[in-house]
Amino acid sequence: MLFALGINHKTAPVEIRERLSVSQHELDDALHSLRSGVRLPESAILSTCNRTEVYFRESGEDSEHRVVDWLGGYHGIDRSELRPYLYLHHDGSAVRHTLRVASGLDSMVLGEPQILGQMKTAYQYAHDAGTLGLSLERLFQHAFATAKDVRTETAIGQSAVSVAFAAVSLGRQIFGDLKPLTAMVVGAGETIELALQHLRGLGIGRVIVANRTEERARSVAERFDGEPIGLDHLGERLPEADIVISSTAAPVPILGKGAVERALRKRRRKPMFMVDIAVPRDIEPEVGQLEDIYLYTVDDLQEVIDDNMASRQAAAEQAEEIINQRAGEFMRWLRARDSIDSIRQLRERAETVKDETVERALAMIRAGRSPDEVLPWLAHTLTNKLMHHPCKSLNTAAHEGDARLLEAAHQLFQLPEREDDPGHDRGRDHGPEHGPEHGHAPGHGHGAEPDDTRDDA
DSSP: OEEEEEEETTTSOHHHHHHHOOOHHHHHHHHHHHHHHHOOSEEEEEEOSSEEEEEEEOOSTTHHHHHHHHHHHHHTOOHHHHGGGOEEEETHHHHHHHHHHHTTTTSSSTTOSHHHHHHHHHHHHHHHHTOOOHHHHHHHHHHHHHHHHHHHHSSTTSSOOSHHHHHHHHHHHHHSOOTTOEEEEEOOSHHHHHHHHHHHHTTOSEEEEEESSHHHHHHHHHHTTOEEEEGGGHHHHGGGOSEEEEOOOOSSOSBOHHHHHHHHHHTTTOOEEEEEOOSSOSBOGGGGGSTTEEEEEHHHHHHHHHHHHHHHHHHHHHHHHHHHHHHHHHHHHHHHHHHHHHHHHHHHHHHHHHHHHHHHHHHHHHTTOOHHHHHHHHHHHHHHHHHHHHHHHHHHHHHHTOHHHHHHHHHHTTOOOOOOSHHHHHHHOOOGGGSTTOSOOTTOOTTTOTTTTTOOO
16 A cells, blocks of 8 residues: 655644654655665655655555654654644645645645655665665656646646746746846845745856855855856846846835946847846836846735736646546556556465465375375365365355455356245255365365365365
8 A cells, every 4th residue: 555644734744743853865865764764665755845745655664653653753743742733645635745745736835846755765765875765766756647647738837836936937938948048036035045946947047146255155055057156247147147036125226227237238139028026126117218228126026926826726627636636546456456466476376386286186195195095185185275274264255244345256256147946055065074174075085185185275
């Protein structure tokens, strides 16, 4: 059975999500701790700012409780404190949940694309740690393919619904290909980092990170292969920027009309796209009056977001249909795999019974018994051994009124339809001496092999 257990932005406040977060440099240790502590055959951990989830295949009874205990113990949180925020999905529900997460349908920002990359990172760490098995390996690959189908077959990723994504999307609409361009971001907060993720995702050529403290600028720039500068160098480097996205906590504008005019002259009037998402504003409103400047404020972007949210909701409904279909496909594969395992185990048990019984029959022949005597014993013993467990289970089902198992047995063994007439019942009730578990095979002497004729295993 497959499970998905965790918390997200819907079930837990940020204080709890922070305490359960697993950073990338901790993932390998956490995966090995989970495998050794809970002894799971398969497991993976996804941890972002909005969720921490453990995907696993069961390793016995109460495995989900042991995973909860591990999750709390690993982060130093009491299980009773953790329980109210947790959700647990299993089998079909777990599969559907995983596909929805990968497709951005369970995200705070509906349809956001970053979660797919984060899931691929979680998959890679689990793969490298050796904690994936066939089931989770196939589930993650299926989730990635489903997310791609959702992006391809719906418009869920085409409408900007976050400020950072809206800003970058507008830049792409203005310039088209971003690869030859340089982007300058001013500030180093969460919105700026998200904008950098989108810019890098769209293949921006160069990135300059400007911040009041150059140390903070360097910390952000290193993660996005950018160049850090202090705000005191902003004016001299501004001409290099085709795209400017600014979000600081400055109380007054840090980019005035004069500085932008000088930058335009050095750029020989090449257009600049500027987005001011700070409150109070970082860029003087008069900058928007300049030719070759495309200036947008946070209010402009909010209009874009509001307009696009409705179209994303419609696309999400289409995406849910795709996910339901893909989840069904995976569950059919999983059930087929389970049936293959069951068939293999059944055949292995039958082969073992056959080999043991044939060896005993050969020993009887070598001891002087005639084949005419041994062959009926062999047939009778094999029948008893192979039928013992099914008959025992059917007897139990009959006593407990389990009609579903009895009906399944009729289909499984292709038995004839049951007859309800009294004559039929009398015809098959001949007393215990003719039952399948009686000690003597037909035609076998009562004193011939007393220790072997009741070998029901």
